[in-house]
Amino acid sequence: MxxxxxxxxxxxxxxxxxxxxxxxxxxLVTTDEFGSRQPDHIDAATAKQLTPDAAGSCMATCCKTYVPKGSDQIKADTVKRMP
Ligand code: SF4
Incomplete structure (x- = not known):
């Protein structure tokens, strides 16, 4: 890698x-449309199983990995914060 x-x-x-x-x-970066329909556990670890999609513009993409600081959803997926 x-x-x-x-x-x-x-x-x-x-x-x-x-x-x-x-x-x-x-x-995991997705289209806004896809990201808005998926639960928090759909993230980088599941990327290989997801169907590619077209966004059309940068404004229609989002970081699916985003999670607010202090959120109880931080452990909803397997993404780790590196030192
Ligand atoms: S800091 Fe958060 S919102 Fe920014 S790229 Fe990383 S996971 Fe996504």
Whole structure:
């Protein structure tokens, strides 16, 4: 696997870190439509089972891995926060 650098400015996310870096060990990006229909446990670990979809614009994509800091949904999937 390559050494990824995911930059993100969504600072109320559990995985956000100083310098606008994402510290999730993996993330799932989906279309807004798909993401809005799926429960929290559908995330990076299930990515290989999901059907690819077209978004049409960047405004129609979302980070499905986002979870608010302090949320009880942090453990809804297997994504880990890296040090
Ligand atoms: S999980 Fe998504 S929203 Fe959260 S910091 Fe990473 S890229 Fe940003």
């Amino acid at each position: 390559t050494n990824q650098h995911i930059h993100c400015i969504v600072n109320d996310c559990h995985y956000w870190n100083q310098g606008n870096m994402c510290h999730a060990n993996e993330i």
